Amino acid sequence: HDKAVCGLDSVQTFNPIAASAIHWTADHIQKKNLDFLHRLKVGPQIIHKDITICHGAPFDEDHYIFGEFDAAEAFEHITTPICFFGHTHFPFVYAEKDHLVDGTFLTGNSNEVKIEKGVKYLINPGAVGQPRDRSPLAACAIYDSEARKIKFYRMEYDIEEAQRKILREGLPSPLAERLSLGI
Template sequence: MRFLILSDIHGNIDALDAVLARSPRDSYDRLLVLGDLVGYGANPNEVVDRIFDLTPDVMIRGNHDKVATGVEGADSFNRIAAEAARWTQKALTPENRERVAALPAGPKNVDRDVEVCHGSPFDEDAYVFDEEGAERALESAHRPICFFGHTHVPVAYIQKGAALSVLHPQPGGPETTVVNVVKKHRYLINPGSIGQPRDTDPRAAYATYDSRKQRIEVRRVPYRIDLAQQRITEAGLPESLAFRLGLGR
């Protein structure tokens, strides 16, 4: 089974289209979407339409999906994120607002080996930034392979018995970082963000998993950042959201 794993698109249609061009429909069997379709970027409706047209096999909500559709308030957001969420809520069509608001919470089991969540298996809004958080997440995971998002930073935590190793794809490095899956090991994999990377690499990030080959790939794809920046500026969103795309932060 070949999986395509997308996370944290954040209304960036240019980045999403670059990823989908690199991974066309015949290159995967199942599509997993880890949340935050919207927020920050200037094309929430286009992103929602594009993703729903692909009929993901498993899709869960992110924190921006909740706030931008009124499911939750913006109390936990900083000023820029809250402003972007308000803009997004107004920009979304009624149909798309309803579709995004109805997304289920994670975690969700995909099959006997894979589960997905937005933040962590123990809390959909928790951030996993380090080994301590990863160990807690792995303790809560129900499957040997768990894909998560939320931090916008691609990383692979690999648990071998009591030992935990960490693989950080090199920012600006090769377009593909490979994780070979070994039975009895446990994996916590963040594919990174498509729409707003934060690891100092501005390329869109996503992942694939081939269960037959037992191979996970964290991939990077360049895209027209200037177009995404222009859309943000012309939409009247905070300029800092455009600026940070070029920095990958």
């Protein structure tokens, strides 16, 4: 969506609800934030010797990683032990050891993953806004590089106020309604 907001992608590739949110954002975004979006590099970025970040899959930022088959392909394109990604809005951990890929969908709060040597990880911390995993709670993760563990969190926020703001701005009602459903 960010690429469409700054004119690097066509709004026409989005569904009408998403397109209306893109148009609203383009009309309201501060110049410094728009400039930041323009400066973002395309594709995966190695931000530390152990960490790659990307939006979707490391081989295509617009590709969704849904399942072990997608994860196996993604692992072929990363050189670091850990890759944080998003796009699906689902809190998920994929691990690859000895060319075997296993995935774990994270539910609830306070999940923790210990990072093992010799294992590669694809980590999706979930979404703070517009969740898709049927939980309305905001999701995030914190990586402790010294302890070699990732802790996943779910937090409450004022969903009703967020819904009111969405509707007050004239955005489509499904964007507000889905917040309380986590879809």
